[in-house]
Every structure is written in C-alpha cells, then in structure tokens.
Amino acid sequence: MSDSRTSKHRRWLSVAVLALALYVIVRAVHSQQGAAPPPAGAPTATPSPSADASTSAASRATGAPAPSASPAPSYDPADYAAQVRTRARQAGVSARLLMAILYNEAYKPHDPAFERAWQKLKPDAAFGIANMHRATFDEVRKGRxxxxxxxxxxxxxxxxAIEAEAWYLHDLSAQLPATWPASYTRNDLLALGYNTGPANMLAFARGATPGSQARTYLDELHADWARAGRAVGAA
Structure with a gap:
C-alpha cells in the first residue's frame, strides 16, 4: 500500500471507530431480533480476540457497552465487472475508468448497516460502493x-450505485471542452471531476494545480488502472 493510501486510511479511521460502535450495535440488535434461539445444549460461538479488540475500542470511544458483532468483510469491485461493462456501454463511458473509480472508493467497508451508522456521524457522508453524495445522485437521476x-x-x-456512477461520468464528460491546455487525459479529468466536482474538473483542464487530496486520488486511480483493466477485460 502506498504512503498516500496509508495516510488516507488513517484519516478515515479516526471517524470510522465511532461509526463502528454504532454499526456493531445495529448488527447486534438485528441479530437479536431476527435470529431464532439456539437448540438446548447447542455450542455457543466464541468471538475472536481481534473482533473483541475492535469492539472494545469502539465502546471506549462512545461509552457504550460492547455488543458481540463484527463488520462484514470488504468486497472486490471485480465481482461487479459485468454490471460495470453494461452500464459503461449504456452511458458511453470507459468501463475501465468506472471500475478504477470503484477500486478508489473501496477504502471503507461497504456494508449497509455500517454506511448508515457512518452517516449518522457525518450527515453529508456518501452512500453506496461508488460513494455518491445525495445532491449528486439527485441531479444525476433526472430524466434517467x-x-x-x-x-x-x-x-x-x-x-x-454503478448505474448512477456511470451516468455521472457521462454528465461530467459532456461538460469538458473539445481540447484543453493541461496535460491530463480525459479519464484523468473525469476522475478528478468525480472526486472534486465539475467546477474543479474544468479548472484543472484549464491548468489549475490539484490539491494534495485530488492528486492522491489521481495517483491511486493510476495505481488501480491495471487491475481495473483486468477486471473488465480491457486491453
């Protein structure tokens, strides 16, 4: 993992521990409400030490008792390659770019209960595997x-989430001029636009220098480009 990606994870972790506390509480409540009682004499599962440590850290951060639950494992964006190819073709954008952005956005657990717990702590948080904000989604869905x-x-x-991501990239692409003085490729600018918004994308096309976070996002996109290509079968 690159230094920039490690730094990104560390920044995210400072808030994620609080979301984890809410998440495990939600999962515990769902488990208690939806699970049937075990048969008499059935063995009881013992949580692993690592799960206990994560839950204890979240409990200390919030003062809440530690429920016995753990986050779902991370997912592989490549599992959605067929949908990525279909939606990219419909929207007229690069399937490889669509997939690379999914890899960029896979830095946090994309479990529904976790995302909703995170959003309670950060009301402006993004939702879904493509990490889309409410205002962006509401704009992209119009007429679709x-x-x-x-x-x-x-x-x-x-x-x-993949369909909305594809059409947002389509809308960003429609805003780019035929040519631009900056050395960025169209895919570079679309990724920067996805990360920072259309106004910044156009500024970068005119020659503005991206800030550190946008630069890191682009570096990570380039780092993920090869595996994104393998996932969608791009040459």
Whole structure:
C-alpha cells in the first residue's frame, strides 16, 4: 500500500471507530431480533480476540457497552465487472475508468448497516460502493431510468450505485471542452471531476494545480488502472 493510501486510511479511521460502535450495535440488535434461539445444549460461538479488540475500542470511544458483532468483510469491485461493462456501454463511458473509480472508493467497508451508522456521524457522508453524495445522485437521476429511485437505496443496491456512477461520468464528460491546455487525459479529468466536482474538473483542464487530496486520488486511480483493466477485460 502506498504512503498516500496509508495516510488516507488513517484519516478515515479516526471517524470510522465511532461509526463502528454504532454499526456493531445495529448488527447486534438485528441479530437479536431476527435470529431464532439456539437448540438446548447447542455450542455457543466464541468471538475472536481481534473482533473483541475492535469492539472494545469502539465502546471506549462512545461509552457504550460492547455488543458481540463484527463488520462484514470488504468486497472486490471485480465481482461487479459485468454490471460495470453494461452500464459503461449504456452511458458511453470507459468501463475501465468506472471500475478504477470503484477500486478508489473501496477504502471503507461497504456494508449497509455500517454506511448508515457512518452517516449518522457525518450527515453529508456518501452512500453506496461508488460513494455518491445525495445532491449528486439527485441531479444525476433526472430524466434517467432510475429517476424514481432514492439516494437512500444506494447502500443496499450496488447495481444502482454503478448505474448512477456511470451516468455521472457521462454528465461530467459532456461538460469538458473539445481540447484543453493541461496535460491530463480525459479519464484523468473525469476522475478528478468525480472526486472534486465539475467546477474543479474544468479548472484543472484549464491548468489549475490539484490539491494534495485530488492528486492522491489521481495517483491511486493510476495505481488501480491495471487491475481495473483486468477486471473488465480491457486491453
């Protein structure tokens, strides 16, 4: 893992521990409400030491008792390659770019309960595997097949997240001029636009220098470019 990506994870972890506390509480409540009682004499699962340590850290951060639950494992964006290819073709954008951005956005657990717990701590947080903000989703869905869908659906519906990401990249691409003085490729600018918004994307196209976070986002995109290509079968 690169130094920039390690730094990104550390910054994110300072808030994530609080979201983890809410997350494990939600998971514990769901487990208690939805699970049938075990048969008499059935063995009881023992949580691992690492799970205990994570839960204890979250409990200390919030003062809440430590429930016995652990986050779902991370996912592999490549599992959604077929959907990425389909939505990229429909939106007229690069499937490889779509996949590379999913890899960029995979730095946090994309479990619905975790995302909703995170959003309680950060009301402006993004939802779904493509990490899309509410205002962006509400703008992108206008006139599209998913116009009747809600931003609130994104954590559970990964296909919707990919579809919205593809059309947002389409809309960003439509805003780029035919040529620009900066040395960035179209895919570079679209990724920067996805990360920082269309106004900044156009500024970068005119020659503005990206800040450290945008530069890191672009570096990570380049680092993920090869595996994104393998995932979607790009040459």
């Amino acid at each position: 097949d998913f116009a009747n869908r809600s931003w609130e659906d994104l954590p559970e519906d990964r296909g919707l």
